[in-house]
Amino acid sequence: MPDFLFNNKLYYNPVEFAMDRIGGTWKMPILWRLKDRIMRYGELKKDIPHITHKMLTSQLRELEEEGFIVRKVYPVVPPKVEYSITERGLAAIPIIETIRNYGLQLMEDFGVGYKK
Amino acid sequence: MPDFLFNNKLYYNPVEFAMDRIGGTWKMPILWRLKDRIMRYGELKKDIPHITHKMLTSQLRELEEEGFIVRKVYPVVPPKVEYSITERGLAAIPIIETIRNYGLQLMEDFGVGYKK
DNA sequence: CTGGATCCTATCAGATACTG
DNA sequence: CAGTATCTGATAGGATCCAG
DSSP: OOOEEETTEEESSHHHHHHHHHOTTTHHHHHHHHSSSOEEHHHHHHHSTTOOHHHHHHHHHHHHHTTSEEEEEEOOSSOEEEEEEOHHHHHHHHHHHHHHHHHHHHHHHHTOOBOO | OOOEEETTEEESSHHHHHHHHHOTTTHHHHHHHHSSSOEEHHHHHHHSTTOOHHHHHHHHHHHHHTTSEEEEEEOOSSOEEEEEEOHHHHHHHHHHHHHHHHHHHHHHHHTOOBOO
C-alpha cells in the first residue's frame, strides 16, 4: 500500500485516512446523534457532554465540508440552524458501532468500571 | 453511557477508550505486521515506512504494557529482541481490517489517487 | 542491534470574550 | 441562538545524541 496525498496531506494507509475523516474525540459522537434525526445546534450542545462551543462548531464545519452532514440555516431571529446526516455520514454508522462494541469488549477485558 | 476513569484519565465513551489503546498513527500498523509472525525490532523498523526510532520504541512499549504484544529479549551480543502478538492483540485485528476496508471505500468515494 | 534521553516544533483543544 | 476570534496550555511526533 503506497502513500497517497489528500488535501496536501500525506497519508500512509487507508486506516489513517478514515480516522482523519471521522476520528478525533467528537466526530463520532456527533454523527451518532444525527444518525436518525435532524438536530439543532443547541440540541447537540446539550446532548453531548463535555463538548465545548468551539469544538462543536469546528467539528460540525469539518463534517460539513467533507460531506458527512448538511447544515441548513433558517433566516430568522433568533437564528435557527439544523444539522442532518448524509448518505456518506450514514455509511460511517456501522463502523462506529463496530468500534464501539470493540471498545466495550476491551473495557470488560481490562476490568474498567464506571465512575460513580 | 456515563463517563469512566482508566489510569487516571477520564473517558466519555467506549470508542474513545478503544482508540486510546490501538489508535494513533502507528499502533495499528505495528499490530498488523505482528498478526501472523514474530518480528525483531529491526524488521519492524524496516517494514514500516516513515516510522522513527523513537515512535517505534514508544509505541512498542505502550502496546506491551497494555498486553497487546509480548517482548522477548535474548541475552546475546549484539542484542536480539522479538515481538509477538497476544490474544488481546489478535482480537484487534478484525477491527483494524474493518476500519481499513472502510478507509478504502472512503478513498474511492472521495476519488483519492495514489502518489506516484 | 536495540533502547533511552533531550530538545524542539506543530497541532489540538480548552477558556474566554465579543457579535448579529 | 449560533458563530467567530484570540490566547494559552497540553500533547504528539521528529531529529539527534549517547549507551550497553
